[in-house]
Amino acid sequence: MRKVVISFFVLCLFFSGQSSLFANEPDSAYIFVYGTAKNNYHNGLHVAWSLDKHTWHPVGPEHSFVKSDYGPWGAEKKMFDPFLFRAPDGTWHCVWSLNNEDGAFAHASSSDLVTWSRQSYPLVLSNGNCLEPMIAYDDTNDVYTISWTSNKGQKQAYFVTTKDFKHYSTAKKTTSFLPKKEKVTLPDGEQSGTLHKVAWHTVDNIIKAQQLAAYKAKLNSERMTDDGQRFHDLKDVKATINVRKDDTRQISDLLVGIFFEDINYAADGGLYAELIQNRGFEYSPDIRKEWNSLTAWNAYDAYSKLSIDTISPIHINNKHYVTLEATAGGGLANEGFGGIAVRANEKYNLSLFARAPDANTVHLQIRLEDANGKAIGQTIIKGLSKTWKKHELTLTSSATVKNARLVIQLQQAGKVNLDMVSLFPENTFRNHKNGLRADLAQTIADMKPRFVRFPGGCVAHGNGIDNIYHWKHTIGPLEARKHQRNIWGYHQSYGLGYFEYFQFCEDLGAEPIPVVAAGVPCQNSAHNGHALAGQQCGIPMEEMGDYVQDILDLIEYANGGVNTVWGKKRAEAGHPEPFNLKYIGVGNEDLITDIFEERFTLIYNTIKEKHPEIHVIGTAGPFYEGTDYIEGWKLASTLQIPYMDEHYYNPPGWYIHNQDFYDKYDRSNAKVYLGEYAAHIPSRASTIETALAEALHLCNIERNGDIVAMTSYAPLLAKTGNTQWNPDLIYFDNTEVNPTVGYYVQQLFGQHAGNAYIFSDLQLNNSDDNVRKRIGKSIVRDEVSGDIILKLVNLLPVEVAMASDISELAVDSENVKATILSGTPADKDAKPIDTKIDLNNFKLQPYSLTVIRFKEKK
Numbered sequence: 001m002r003k004v005v006i007s008f009f010v011l012c013l014f015f016s017g018q019s020s021l022f023a024n025e026p027d028s029a030y031i032f033v034y035g036t037a038k039n040n041y042h043n044g045l046h047v048a049w050s051l052d053k054h055t056w057h058p059v060g061p062e063h064s065f066v067k068s069d070y071g072p073w074g075a076e077k078k079m080f081d082p083f084l085f086r087a088p089d090g091t092w093h094c095v096w097s098l099n100n101e102d103g104a105f106a107h108a109s110s111s112d113l114v115t116w117s118r119q120s121y122p123l124v125l126s127n128g129n130c131l132e133p134m135i136a137y138d139d140t141n142d143v144y145t146i147s148w149t150s151n152k153g154q155k156q157a158y159f160v161t162t163k164d165f166k167h168y169s170t171a172k173k174t175t176s177f178l179p180k181k182e183k184v185t186l187p188d189g190e191q192s193g194t195l196h197k198v199a200w201h202t203v204d205n206i207i208k209a210q211q212l213a214a215y216k217a218k219l220n221s222e223r224m225t226d227d228g229q230r231f232h233d234l235k236d237v238k239a240t241i242n243v244r245k246d247d248t249r250q251i252s253d254l255l256v257g258i259f260f261e262d263i264n265y266a267a268d269g270g271l272y273a274e275l276i277q278n279r280g281f282e283y284s285p286d287i288r289k290e291w292n293s294l295t296a297w298n299a300y301d302a303y304s305k306l307s308i309d310t311i312s313p314i315h316i317n318n319k320h321y322v323t324l325e326a327t328a329g330g331g332l333a334n335e336g337f338g339g340i341a342v343r344a345n346e347k348y349n350l351s352l353f354a355r356a357p358d359a360n361t362v363h364l365q366i367r368l369e370d371a372n373g374k375a376i377g378q379t380i381i382k383g384l385s386k387t388w389k390k391h392e393l394t395l396t397s398s399a400t401v402k403n404a405r406l407v408i409q410l411q412q413a414g415k416v417n418l419d420m421v422s423l424f425p426e427n428t429f430r431n432h433k434n435g436l437r438a439d440l441a442q443t444i445a446d447m448k449p450r451f452v453r454f455p456g457g458c459v460a461h462g463n464g465i466d467n468i469y470h471w472k473h474t475i476g477p478l479e480a481r482k483h484q485r486n487i488w489g490y491h492q493s494y495g496l497g498y499f500e501y502f503q504f505c506e507d508l509g510a511e512p513i514p515v516v517a518a519g520v521p522c523q524n525s526a527h528n529g530h531a532l533a534g535q536q537c538g539i540p541m542e543e544m545g546d547y548v549q550d551i552l553d554l555i556e557y558a559n560g561g562v563n564t565v566w567g568k569k570r571a572e573a574g575h576p577e578p579f580n581l582k583y584i585g586v587g588n589e590d591l592i593t594d595i596f597e598e599r600f601t602l603i604y605n606t607i608k609e610k611h612p613e614i615h616v617i618g619t620a621g622p623f624y625e626g627t628d629y630i631e632g633w634k635l636a637s638t639l640q641i642p643y644m645d646e647h648y649y650n651p652p653g654w655y656i657h658n659q660d661f662y663d664k665y666d667r668s669n670a671k672v673y674l675g676e677y678a679a680h681i682p683s684r685a686s687t688i689e690t691a692l693a694e695a696l697h698l699c700n701i702e703r704n705g706d707i708v709a710m711t712s713y714a715p716l717l718a719k720t721g722n723t724q725w726n727p728d729l730i731y732f733d734n735t736e737v738n739p740t741v742g743y744y745v746q747q748l749f750g751q752h753a754g755n756a757y758i759f760s761d762l763q764l765n766n767s768d769d770n771v772r773k774r775i776g777k778s779i780v781r782d783e784v785s786g787d788i789i790l791k792l793v794n795l796l797p798v799e800v801a802m803a804s805d806i807s808e809l810a811v812d813s814e815n816v817k818a819t820i821l822s823g824t825p826a827d828k829d830a831k832p833i834d835t836k837i838d839l840n841n842f843k844l845q846p847y848s849l850t851v852i853r854f855k856e857k858k
């Protein structure tokens, strides 16, 4: 066979059709479809092809056409014994075994073996497992039979029947189970799988799909660290911008917001200003095996006895409290979240609940101690009672100390119960009680975020249905809030709860965007005692009515009058005025399964019916392509969801080579909320390279601000030494706040947002596409201030001499302000610098973002 080889780019151009680029091709071929044990069974479904069943060509070789999405990363998401079957209508059905435990198998289908449907995991054998599943078809009855073996207990084969791969008969035993697998020797060994004769174009399509994926991966892997070689002879780059003043487009005025998730100790020990760790004595080994109710607490001396009790607690949601039994001077101490940071002459509000059997004789001395045990603030609590009583007082610190501790001592020998021991700086953001850390909150405020998405992320849908975030558990008196295991492996006190989130949004002048689970937990959830792993289960449908009501109650809590049940609770918390909620996110990058769709649709339709004024934001999975993305967007069209939340964490190369990503979006469909994104490099640091890739993306998003309504970088906060995820926008410890380079990009776009995009042309003296793609631009008008803002990104290692033809804009040249963020690609410390600029003639520094703001002459 003579093959005419043509350039890869032309090949890609022809990819979509069935037209072949090869002359003298066969009509048909064989494909062998198999899975391997490589990477601990995580590599999914592979295909090899052959014309003669002797010489086999693996496509890839390790290319996965579909991967298992079942359960958590690592332990699950494995594919054992895939079995592919072609239905009479041409649809390919694949079933595989999930693990050795569950009585479920996986099913997915495809029309071309390249694009795969949503997966399902029917639970067919509750007391067994499903090994070596296979499919047969009975054309007399038009029914499929799935049979498998189970080796849990006694080895036994079973089968179920189905007409649609959604509804299955009850499992029955069979004695005629005969796995129909073939063995084929591939270049790296013998594999077992299924063999099919197919039309050549099917094979051709498969080969091209793999080649396209490999090509895209190569583009995505483009790194600025290789620029020395890539652009070794590049010099004298000149660019001219021609502004088309009257060619404008209205764009969203909510483009840059923030995504707040309690990850990396962002809430307790972070933004939430509480200084006492484990104030409610609710830590437990269920959260972290080395934790217990006394974590972060210590007996003050060898004679002080601490024990944990649960009899008659202050609130049923806060069951544990400490009993301190000691002689005079004995007590307990809290070390805070890695030390308590206090400042000289600042006030700290202390509160605690106490109960003492010998109330009359016991007084408590409260001391702030530095690391040497020296008191730097103290006070006394007298008048304990025999029933729980809340005591509140203020301490002033006499010194600035990073690692103080709070000590509570008995002044006389005795016994006392203590709970909800709390110490707050008086100086919180906007001076709220139970407020937020002022420096951290101010750093966020400086970004001028137009909205706040909360409380997650994965925290919102939780690890298993028992871990779903319920907003009602997070409001009301602090001692009545439920404690919860955080999906990221620590504890949530919910001191920062829905009231505080709404209040923070109000303080920032930002739209609140709460995200509630779509009745399903995180797609990577573990079993947690449920029959099916992870996201593949959901809140039982008979409980969904209550769950949907909770969401309606949330809307009432935010917006209802003070005479409504939930509006009254808001008023009791100190906010009679509504919070003016307009948006609500339902779901977080979930697996789009039938289980998801059923629950999402119920929630969506109910909100639409009862609160047509609320804009629901749906979810399109964790990637910018693939099954969840396709299925999520399909659902958006079917249900006419007004906004869709997209997530992707991509390498810088993706942002460089996908600048037209949103130019391709259908304007009549849902608007996009890019709820989570960031540029990731292998070191997972925020550098000039990642930050400029994000800046480039934001320029392209501003151009598409008619269809992209909102964006938020993720995640926002990380406590140094307590991070589960990198990079984050702002790192902090107990005393310092360290914004990253990526933060400054978000800040510059947030502070210099507009609501009209002005189209322009960029002309370069260099026709190399690689050079052209490295220069980004966006011009917007802020119709409130009347300012024009020009953003230019130079991702090249050389200066770009700029000339701009902006004469049409009638620039007030006295009032041109410029800010430049630049550095080497690996730079993690770059900060924006304000400068002056001559708009007719200026230079873009190598690897830089330049923001120019000016007024138009009236």
Ligand code: AHR
Binding pocket: 261, 263, 456, 457, 458, 459, 588, 589, 622, 647, 676, 714, 715, 725
């Ligand atoms: O932003 C961190 C995590 O990334 C979020 O919790 C989740 O939604 C995504 O996978």
